[in-house]
Amino acid sequence: MADVVVEQGRRARAASPRKKNASLRNVLGRKSSVAFFLTLPLILLIALLVLYPAFYSLYLATLNKAMTKFVGLGNFTFLFKRETFWMVVRQSCIFAITAVFFKALIGFIVAHFVHNIPGKKQRKWRGMLLVPWVIPPAMSTLAWLWLFDPSYSAFNYTLSFFGVGPIPWLGDTFWARFSVILVNVWYGAPFFLIMYLAALKSVPDQLYEAAAIDGANWWQKMWYVTLPMMRNIIAITTLFSLIVTFANFDIVRILTSGGPLDRTHLFATWAFQVGIQSNDIPLGACVSLFMVPILAVAAIFILRDVNKRGNEA
Amino acid sequence: MSRKTLTRRQFVAATAMSSTALIAAPYVRGAYAAGKLSIGFWDHWVPNANDASTALVKEWADKEKVEVSIDYITSNNKKIELTAAAEAQAKSGHDILQMPSWWPHAYSENLEPLNDVMEPLIKQNGEVNGTVKYLGQSGGKWLAVPATPGSQIKGPCSRIDLMKKHAGIDVQEMYPAGSPPKADNWTMETFLKAAEACHKAGFPFGIGLGETTDSVDTAGAIFQSFGAELVNAKGDVTVKTDEVRQALEFYKKLIAVLPTDAPSWDDASNNKWLISGRGAMILNPPSAWAVAKRDAPQVAEQCWTHGFPAGPKGRFAPFLPYFWGVWSFGKNKEAAKSLLIHLSSPAAIEKFVAASGGYDLPAYANMTKFKTWAEEGPPKGTLFHYPDPYKQQTMSIAASPAPPKIAQQIYFQATLTKMALRFAQGEKMDTALAWAEGECEGFMRT
Secondary structure, eight states, X not given: OHHHHHHHHHHHHHHOTTOTHHHHHHHHHSHHHHHHHHHHHHHHHHIIIIIHHHHHHHHHTTBOTTSOSBOTTHHHHHHHTOHHHHHHHHHHHHHHHHHHHHHHHHHHHHHHHHHTSOHHHHXXXXXXXXXXXXXXXXXXXXXXXXXXXXXXOHHHXXXXXXXXXXXXXXXXXXXXXXXXXXXXXXXXXXXXXHHHHHHHHTSXXXXXXXXXXXXXXXXXXXXXXXXXXXHHHHHHHHHHHHHHHHTOOHHHHHHTTTOSTTTTOOHHHHHHIIIIISOOHHHHHHHHHTHHHHHHHHHHHHHHHHHHHHHHO | OOOOOOOHHHHHHHHHHHHHXXXXXXXXXXXXXXXXXXXXXXXXXXXXXXXXXXXXXXXXXXXXTOEEEEEEEXXXXXXXXXXXXXXXXXXXXXXXXXXXXTHHHHTGGGBOOOHHHHHHHHHHHOOBOHHHHHHHEETTEEOSEEEEEXXXXXXXXXXXXXXXXXXXXXXXXXXXXXXXXXXXXXBHHHHHHHHHHHHHTTOOOBOOOSSSHHHHHHHHHHHHHXXXXXXXXTSOBOOSSHHHHHHHHHHHHHHTTSOTTGGGOOTTHHHHHHHTTOOSEEESOTHHHHHHHHHOHHHHTTEEEOOXXXXXXXXXXXXXXXXXXXXXXXXXXXXXXXXXXXXXXXXXXXXXXXXXXXXXXXXXXXXXXOHHHHHOTTTTTTTTTTTOTTOOSEEEOTTTTSOHHHHHHXXXXXXXXXXXXXXXXXXXXXXXXXXXXXXXXXXXXX
């Protein structure tokens, strides 16, 4: 309909060039203009809540500790010399990559199980499996905190019947890292599950039928049909989850606050500790900004691949 | 239409007359004639303790005809620190904001000097301790007024029965209610022996080794009792000293007899440890005892709050004062100062102490013998020695005497507990010291 308006507008302009309002009407009548105006509230909201803070943190990162002097990249060069900073970089990578890998793996496996459950029952299972993702993470993490309590928790109580433990879930470096990753996987796996389930449902049955006629076994169907058909969705969910997991704050903050000995700090939790608790806001801003280049590199690689496949298609 | 012109002479006369009339006119106060005042108070965790603040503010507001609004801000998840950071950045917010210990220095450039408030208060209520001066003063300028609500000593809260049975120490005899302490033998050595004995008996002392304030405050007092400073008052890094080595050796022995999960403890863990009946001692203000009174009365009636053990360089108690600051960009600074004087009067302070069941601690020397501390129980007199009525301890804060902006980093990065834990978990002494030295050098950033 809007395209017709454009055409009409052009004809009208040719017929009577004196009508100045016609061009405005044309602009307003275009599909792209309508789309722009419809998205304008969201654009403004993003500008206010995302772009402004992002640029403000860039500005903050260039100030000295007292925030009275411009120091350029001084804060970044200072950070590069700190042992704890590199430990946080390493930990953030370990945390994000391990958590995303297990979230994707569990999501993939469970999506197949759910896909094979018949209609009505499947809806119930889908609902139940989404529960971890639906509960606000701050709340569910508090429940995990109680479960990990070494003295009074259900975990250690249960393990005691088998003569195991008590395990210092959050007091030992290895177990603390294990615990924060476990909670993140528990929280994030349903997202992968639902995305993969949607992708599985969109794979045409004819492809499997054709593969079966060709004598393909289960593994060959998976490798040559399912995975290629899900490649794009896997890439995009991985990227999305990588960004969210890298920027995780609440789980670590509630479970360990970065301890013991800073061994579970991520960028966000360390930025909070440095910026807010230790009152070094510029350095805190620097720490949080360091996520950007790492994620940008990941985004470029993953999205480029998606683009390539899109063109192939 | 005629237009009357105003001569210069007429203008001067009219201005003079109206100025005289304004000055000479009687001051008639209407409702809220003295303007508005917005306050951000710390949200007390003792039930109903906020009521005392509300009542005292209302009493003052009615008298002064000021329209007051109070926000009670929780300290959970650093909400007060976030509020202070936001208001300092925006140069807008409450007129008075209650701040935790380190924040007056952090925002010294944004705070109204309060010497005209503090000097008469000190004359009226007695001298304040060194930690209050260290945290509240900068270059002779008072940055904020010590607040009674929230201020606390994190001294030992011992189980009378367990300490007597397993460590052979009668804490009530050592710190008798109503009389001066007989604590000459209450040293770090005795403390360690008691910790070992209670651990052996299955009731370890509940001392955290995490990164939250309870863990750091304990480490601070122990380090100071050995004379160990990571950074001295001049700002020089002094990590590699014999005093720091001694403190680390002591801590290593202590850590061996603490609960295995102590490295992950937060500020609630030690409270739970005492209330559950699993430990013979924690180092905390009497909030744990207050909760035990409600949830585990059989534990509460065996609790006794008393002084810190003495080290080779003295007896130090971790003191954590709160402050009331007035923003320099506040709109009603005179009213704010007047309210702070009212809230710091002896009568108001006594009300705060009573409302908090003895938890709140005034910073002034003449305010340590209220009847609340003598009468609270069970057991009666359990809080008598909480405010250190006989001035046997040096009130201190971890990381002092380093310049406050450096000390704040040492404190919040928990450098003391991390260093002790590294050494106790098998890192070589020199490696742990080198790590702490590197951290402190990083904190010198300006």
